[in-house]
Amino acid sequence: MKITGVESIALSYIPENPPIDGLSGIASRDVFLVRVLTDAGVTGLGEGFALGSLRSLAATVEETLAPLILGHDPRDISRLWDRMYHFTFRYGRRGLVLPGISALDMALWDILGKVAGLPVYKLGGGCRDAVPAYASGGYYFADKGMDRLLAEANGYRERGFSRMKMKIGGASRDEDVRRIGEVRRTLGEKMELAVDANNAYDFNQALTIGRFLDDVGIAFFEEPISSDHPDASAELARSLDTPVAGYETEVTSFGMREFIVHRAVDIVQADAIWSGGITDCLRTSALARAWGMEVIPHFSAAAVSLAANLHWAAMVPNCSWIELTQDANPLRDELAREPIRCEKGRLLLPDRPGLGVELDDNVVKKYRVR
Numbered sequence: 001m002k003i004t005g006v007e008s009i010a011l012s013y014i015p016e017n018p019p020i021d022g023l024s025g026i027a028s029r030d031v032f033l034v035r036v037l038t039d040a041g042v043t044g045l046g047e048g049f050a051l052g053s054l055r056s057l058a059a060t061v062e063e064t065l066a067p068l069i070l071g072h073d074p075r076d077i078s079r080l081w082d083r084m085y086h087f088t089f090r091y092g093r094r095g096l097v098l099p100g101i102s103a104l105d106m107a108l109w110d111i112l113g114k115v116a117g118l119p120v121y122k123l124g125g126g127c128r129d130a131v132p133a134y135a136s137g138g139y140y141f142a143d144k145g146m147d148r149l150l151a152e153a154n155g156y157r158e159r160g161f162s163r164m165k166m167k168i169g170g171a172s173r174d175e176d177v178r179r180i181g182e183v184r185r186t187l188g189e190k191m192e193l194a195v196d197a198n199n200a201y202d203f204n205q206a207l208t209i210g211r212f213l214d215d216v217g218i219a220f221f222e223e224p225i226s227s228d229h230p231d232a233s234a235e236l237a238r239s240l241d242t243p244v245a246g247y248e249t250e251v252t253s254f255g256m257r258e259f260i261v262h263r264a265v266d267i268v269q270a271d272a273i274w275s276g277g278i279t280d281c282l283r284t285s286a287l288a289r290a291w292g293m294e295v296i297p298h299f300s301a302a303a304v305s306l307a308a309n310l311h312w313a314a315m316v317p318n319c320s321w322i323e324l325t326q327d328a329n330p331l332r333d334e335l336a337r338e339p340i341r342c343e344k345g346r347l348l349l350p351d352r353p354g355l356g357v358e359l360d361d362n363v364v365k366k367y368r369v370r
Helices: 054-069 076-087 098-114 146-158 171-189 202-217 230-239 252-261 277-290 304-315 361-367
Strands: 002-014 029-038 043-049 130-137 163-167 192-196 244-246 322-325 346-348
Touching: 002 361, 029 054, 029 098, 043 098, 043 304, 054 076, 054 098, 054 130, 076 098, 098 277, 098 304, 130 192, 146 163, 146 171, 146 192, 163 171, 163 277, 171 192, 171 202, 171 304, 202 230, 230 244, 230 252, 252 277, 304 322
Parallel strands: 130 163, 130 322, 163 192
Antiparallel strands: 002 029, 029 043, 130 346
């Protein structure tokens, strides 16, 4: 079996009420997909992180990465990952190359599962057929006051979620303290609350808000500071009782090694669309397990990457949660003909071969960027 082609598919959804996190507003949900073709007629789907970079990422994949895998056996996944990483080493390692590698790697796993007749998670000796999800929301919106935030939190509880995550860092400290306190009281004792600063704080700001989180009782404090400063993150983690989680803004197991070995995090987060696909997320998980750390996959994009992160989560024993974003996003909820099911706060693994995702052509047509 040989790879004969790579096709790019660019999609974009413009929300009517764009969500805002601690770092910036999210004016669009941009989704970059690849379809890898083979001479056996088996195709694979993959997705790469593409916020604001659809055309640039397509050019990177088509000009740089696709030629490195054409003519090769798609089942040689680890070898092809290393080949793409090695030949782009001088200008890759970060930036647009890694989402491109991530998308292609994901598609190769999809092909392997289809050839084997097994879901991807079964190929890796899957640990479970469902993974608990936490409801990820609590964004800032231009017209979203406290009443709407508390109604959102109540809605998650009523739908059976046992953990919620909300955004912080985009308002004043006093306002965020008020928001956290009100949501914590609304959720009650049976539901946990986590917070995500999206790298918005410097060390001193993160320490100050972190001490408040210690008093409130928070499941984890995600990406409190810039991932450029692992030493500062390690000092913060030592100073707080609240677990520090991160950093999806770091990429590959090589980048995450510094955070794990130096205990700059208590909980390891990565995302198959940024961090090197399923292949390197599995490497990061193994490294985290060797250091006794939990892994929680990050997710914020479309149906293909949700499936990939879920398959990865189901493969590793040190993963007990996965993120499920709750903002309006048809590319997450409608793009797949058979969406992943969430029952009582648990995501159920697809039982179809590969990633288990077939695109809805009408949704692709509606949101495609030419």
